[in-house]
Every structure is written in C-alpha cells, then in structure tokens.
Amino acid sequence: MSDRFEIRVAGSGGQGVILAAVILGEAAALNTEGLNAVQSQAYGPEARGGASKSEVVYDRDEIDYPKAAHPNLQIILTQKACDTYSHDTAKDAIVILDDFFVTEPPKLDAKIYLLPIVRTAREKLGREIVVNMVALGTAAKALETKGLLKAEAVKKAILSRVPKGTEELNEKAFEAGYAMMCEAMDK
Secondary structure, three states: OOOOOOEEEEOOOOOOOHHHHHHHHHHHHHHHHOOOEEEEEEEOOOOOEEEEEEEEEEEEEOOOOOOOOOOOOOOOEEEEHHHHHHOOOOEEEEEEEEOOOOOOOOOOOOOEEEEEEEEEHHHHHOHHHHHHHHHHHHHHHHHHHHHOOOOOHHHHHHHHHHOOOOOHHHHHHHHHHHHHHHHHHHO
C-alpha cells in the first residue's frame, strides 16, 4: 500500500504559492529520511495577480504521477483559487483558508480552518510579502500532526531558500503561522 499524500497551495500570482510548495518539497526530500517528494506548478499568463497553484506529492514509495488528484492538504489564499481548486479535495482532508480573501468557504467533507494568514503578514509582521511563510507555518503543523515531517524540516528548508538578510522575518512569519495552526487545532 502506498503512503501517498497530496498537497496543494493555491492563490494568486505574487503570493508565493510556488515557492511555498518548493519549500514543502525540499523539506521532505532533503530534510526527512524515507520520504520522497515531487513538486509541480501552474499559473495563468498574467503571472502576478493571476490564478496560480503549486502541488507537492509525498510518498515513502516511488512517485509515479507528480500531480495532485485529490489533495489531502490544501492551503488556499484567495476566493478565486478556492472556487477553482477546492472541488477535488480528498475526503477527510485538511483545508486551510485565508479569512481575508476567502469570504465564501466551500462545503466539503474535510476539516476546514479559516485563518488570518494575510492579516497576520500585514498587521503583525508588517510585510504582506511573507504571506507564504505564514501559510507554511500552518502547513507544517498540519503535516507534523499527520506524522509526515517535523516542523523543523520546513523551517530548515525556508532558511536555505530565502534571501540573505531576510531570515529573521521569514522565521517569525513561519512561527506565527505554526502558532496560529496549533491554536486552531486545539479548538
């Protein structure tokens, strides 16, 4: 039996959804023993502002198909992405939605978390550019809960990817997202 676990990060171009999925892939492939990962992405021709999604597939076995058919974890940052990509969510999946841009959550047979991802980046950290790092913190807690990888593996992948001089801000954003998801899961 396969241990396949599918992740989708979706939003609009400029929110860093592709980088977020690359980091989730690297966290598994480079920092977690025995876990394989592949990452794929799609975005509209507009790039910044257009719809985009990025997917990661984890498996302990060889991965024969790199796309997510029924994501077990979705992180969705805009209403358009929610309307476009939430329909194929796996049963009993975890769906993390931004509560600022997603105003009409879907009705799914999944555990849905409506969280202040964008507001945290804007108001608590003062930089909307770290929305993806806040989202990665929420994802890390969800993946840790599933026993797939440790949050430290995601943090290590973040710190190896972000531009020099931005490590502290990105780490704070990750920690804020992680704490937010811990609190949400305890409710």
